[in-house]
Amino acid sequence: MKKLFKIKRQDSPEGQNYWEEFEMVLPVGATLIQVLEQIRLRPITVNQQAVNPVAWDSCCHQAICGSCAMTVNGRPVLACSTVVEDLPEPVVVEPLSSFGVMRDLVVTFDGARQVAFLDGARQAAPLRNVTPTPCIDCNVCMEACPQYGNSDYVGPKVLYQMAEGLKQGLETRLATSVIKSLMNEGGVDDCQNAQNCVQVCPQKLPLTESIAYLKREVAIQAFKELFR
Ligand code: SF4
Ligand code: FES
Structure with a gap:
């Protein structure tokens, strides 16, 4: 043919x-x-x-x-x-x-923005030390995301890896710091729920579930801060 x-x-x-x-x-x-x-x-x-x-x-x-x-x-x-x-x-x-x-x-792949995002919360080292995820770092999800590249949004791959880090049970102070970093510009609120990422991921990773999990954690943290 x-x-x-x-x-x-x-x-x-x-x-x-x-x-x-x-x-x-x-x-x-x-x-x-x-x-x-x-x-x-x-x-x-x-x-x-x-x-x-x-x-x-x-x-x-x-x-x-x-x-x-x-x-x-x-x-x-x-x-x-x-x-x-x-x-x-x-x-x-x-x-x-x-x-x-x-x-x-x-x-x-210039990951400077992603590393700076993690370093902002001084979480780069602990997050890198968690058990490796099935993500193969192909950036297919980043390419499919309409937000990535048009803003400071760190992208679905990074949020997935942060969610996995949190789920593996970081010590409370570190977990709070990670969640606070997600409230920064480029964080989880920049996801506009297009859901393209989950459709193209070759590993079929639950990217939108991970982002929804992080959005819940951020909402709980914001609620706690209201009453501090
Ligand atoms: S598409 Fe899937 S495997 Fe590839 S970087 Fe994104 S999350 Fe990782
Ligand atoms: S050559 Fe390794 S993922 Fe395609």
Whole structure:
């Protein structure tokens, strides 16, 4: 089966983006990573022009490492678990738009805002020490969230991890500090309940439940502070 792929290219972080199209012959069940690998072996566009191979990030090819997130036909996905045969043509492949492009489909996640948010409550170290969550840090939920990137909102991934930290039973003083940090700008109130995150998470994590849990904790804390 032949399929047309339209890929957004960018040669450097400062460069202009442009599009190139590739027509590929696919084996049954081919994933997007396999398509990109084919293009790397023979980087010839649909117009028979030889071009530079497309750059992308990947490692495990088993939806474990979280490194291959990109946008396909407008939806953020993991390229290694996206089967392309049923996708409408042309299959439009772009880098995640909420992050800086390094080259082609490779982006960088600047987590400075998230770390500052946690450090603001002096909670970075305790939260990092809790049992690891099933989140693979792919940022697919961050890309799908209409709030992330348009405000200081720290994003669903960070809130999920904070909720897991709280549920694992932080000592009361630390838990209060975490909850207070969630009341800051960029915190849990910036979630407008679009619920896109939970629809795209490849790990099917209960992101909206975690955010609802944090909103309840914040409301209880605000109530306590009223009567102090
Ligand atoms: S919460 Fe889900 S979508 Fe978001 S970074 Fe973690 S695994 Fe990826
Ligand atoms: S290559 Fe590891 S998640 Fe896709």
